[in-house]
Amino acid sequence: MLRLTAGATAGAVLPLAGLVSCSGDSSTSPDPGGSDPAAGIEPSPLPIPDRLFGPIVNLEMRPGVREFLPDRPAPTKGYNGDFLGPTLVLRTGSDVSLNVTNNIGIATTTHWHGFHVPAAMDGGPHQRIDPGTVWTASFPLLNRAATYWYHPHLHAATGQGVIFDPLSTGYQVYEGLAGMIIVEDAISDSLPLPRSYGVDDIPLILQDRRFESDGSLLHFPSDFNAATDPALRKGGHFLANGVEAAVLEVGAQVVRLRILNASNARIYNLGFSDGRTFFQIASDGGFLNAPAPLTRLLLSPAERAEILVDFGSDAGSTIRLRSFNGGMGAALVPFPLQDAWDNADFDLLEITVGATRSNAVLAIPAGLTTVEAISEAEAVNLGSPRPFQLAANPFGINGLRMDMNVINERIRLGDTEVWEITNPTTQAHPFHVHGDSFQVLSRNGFAPPENERGWKDVVLVRPSETVRIIKRFHDYADGVNPYMFHCHILEHEDVGMMGQFVVEVAP
Ligand code: C2O
Numbered sequence: 216m217l218r219l220t221a222g223a224t225a226g227a228v229l230p231l232a233g234l235v236s237c238s239g240d241s242s243t244s245p246d247p248g249g250s251d252p253a254a255g256i257e258p259s260p261l262p263i264p265d266r267l268f269g270p271i272v273n274l275e276m277r278p279g280v281r282e283f284l285p286d287r288p289a290p291t292k293g294y295n296g297d298f299l300g301p302t303l304v305l306r307t308g309s310d311v312s313l314n315v316t317n318n319i320g321i322a323t324t325t326h327w328h329g330f331h332v333p334a335a336m337d338g339g340p341h342q343r344i345d346p347g348t349v350w351t352a353s354f355p356l357l358n359r360a361a362t363y364w365y366h367p368h369l370h371a372a373t374g375q376g377v378i379f380d381p382l383s384t385g386y387q388v389y390e391g392l393a394g395m396i397i398v399e400d401a402i403s404d405s406l407p408l409p410r411s412y413g414v415d416d417i418p419l420i421l422q423d424r425r426f427e428s429d430g431s432l433l434h435f436p437s438d439f440n441a442a443t444d445p446a447l448r449k450g451g452h453f454l455a456n457g458v459e460a461a462v463l464e465v466g467a468q469v470v471r472l473r474i475l476n477a478s479n480a481r482i483y484n485l486g487f488s489d490g491r492t493f494f495q496i497a498s499d500g501g502f503l504n505a506p507a508p509l510t511r512l513l514l515s516p517a518e519r520a521e522i523l524v525d526f527g528s529d530a531g532s533t534i535r536l537r538s539f540n541g542g543m544g545a546a547l548v549p550f551p552l553q554d555a556w557d558n559a560d561f562d563l564l565e566i567t568v569g570a571t572r573s574n575a576v577l578a579i580p581a582g583l584t585t586v587e588a589i590s591e592a593e594a595v596n597l598g599s600p601r602p603f604q605l606a607a608n609p610f611g612i613n614g615l616r617m618d619m620n621v622i623n624e625r626i627r628l629g630d631t632e633v634w635e636i637t638n639p640t641t642q643a644h645p646f647h648v649h650g651d652s653f654q655v656l657s658r659n660g661f662a663p664p665e666n667e668r669g670w671k672d673v674v675l676v677r678p679s680e681t682v683r684i685i686k687r688f689h690d691y692a693d694g695v696n697p698y699m700f701h702c703h704i705l706e707h708e709d710v711g712m713m714g715q716f717v718v719e720v721a722p
């Protein structure tokens with residue numbers, strides 16, 4: 216049994232074939248303080264990914280090289296570059312064509328995470344792109360303005376060795392295959408928000424990595440022990456847009472950060488070094504009703520949050536974006552699965568504030584939009600929500616592991632449904648649903664916090680928690696091509712904590 220769960224289990228020997236050898240890495244035996252993982256790394260400016268504007272974009276998945284550690288080049292993979300990819304900028308209402316060329320030499324897919332698309336255009340496990348071929352996704356862009364992302368989504372196999380498989384999603388994302396998508400619409404156009412990309416509207420992709428001593432990406436150590444070592448790709452090197460110890464220079468004004476947690480398994484508890492209040496303006500799939508004031512923002516894998524930070528009176532100062540994981544104890548990650556940074560504070564980005572720039576936004580808007588709350592009364596199953604029980608032993612959902620040939624759930628076209636996700640395990644799981652955004656109705660029977668009262672496509676379900684979501688299935692019936700629902704800890708997804716649903720016209 217892989218150490219994917221917190222319960223002590225006897226160890227079967229895992230197939231380690233394909234696992235690169237390693238001669239040790241400082242981040243595998245972290246300083247328990249864990250406060251300065253970037254020691255020895257020279258600060259460098261936060262790279263801002265290039266933009267590709269729709270409606271037609273061309274992406275090439277290709278191998279690359281990146282020096283994460285000085286003078287120790289690592290083989291990587293990226294879209295149109297060495298690591299990560301360009302930010303796609305698309306407009307609601309446009310007919311987009313997204314062309315993806317696979318030049319990574321192995322099979323893959325590219326999924327438009329959060330997009331409201333026909334299942335055949337989703338880029339999930341069934342839209343396989345063989346090496347040397349091009350896959351085109353064409354669809355009308357129906358999403359609201361918000362921050363989305365793209366990444367591979369192949370389902371390699373089922374079985375414990377899957378996490379080591381280069382065809383797995385966790386493997387390919389970890390190698391660098393991921394990028395941001397910005398959707399703009401009439402509402403985002405009209406709001407008095409920072410919108411100058413890379414200047415006051417900043418894409419910020421957060422990831423953690425560990426490295427071999429030769430600088431290459433360490434997936435799992437060669438002495439990986441299935442019985443005792445957490446089967447999760449986590450590390451103490453924290454990358455912002457692909458670089459460690461990144462520095463962002465901003466003006467003394469309101470700055471918008473579009474934060475994407477593109478980590479395989481790490482949960483961040485974000486805040487600023489001076490404890491300041493910031494304002495969340497958008498969740499995964501759209502603007503909130505009004506900016507939600509926060510001092511901490513929990514962001515689990517695949518979640519996005521757009522925040523506004525008012526640096527208007529900070530000229531000359533340096534402020535750090537930090538993850539305040541210290542003191543979390545076993546609330547989200549139980550002790551046998553933790554590394555030092557699951558229970559320590561660490562910095563993600565240094566922000567230096569200069570003079571106010573031209574066209575600065577100087578105020579946090581009072582309101583943003585009117586989120587249309589999906590009424591419970593609209594649901595066809597309010598009295599008996601569709602159950603999704605996450606399980607760790609065996610690993611799966613409703614007692615089943617992902618099987619490409621099994622449709623787990625059949626939804627009737629036109630229905631609105633309540634889904635009830637229960638987590639009897641001892642670790643938190645970010646539950647994601649394809650097809651369209653949803654809304655969170657309740658956590659353990661209580662209304663969710665302000666910043667979760669908007670459109671979501673990932674919801675973190677804590678240990679012993681029951682979360683109810685409501686979702687519409689009003690278009691794109693296809694009895695053959697399924698959508699996925701899964702935990703977005705990629706090693707959990709790969710090992711089978713995923714299932715498939717189809718939306719079909721009632722017989
Ligand atoms: Cu981010 Cu099933 O996807």
Ligand code: CU
Binds near residue numbers: 326649
């Ligand atoms: Cu997705």
Ligand code: CU
Binds near residue numbers: 703704
């Ligand atoms: Cu999980």
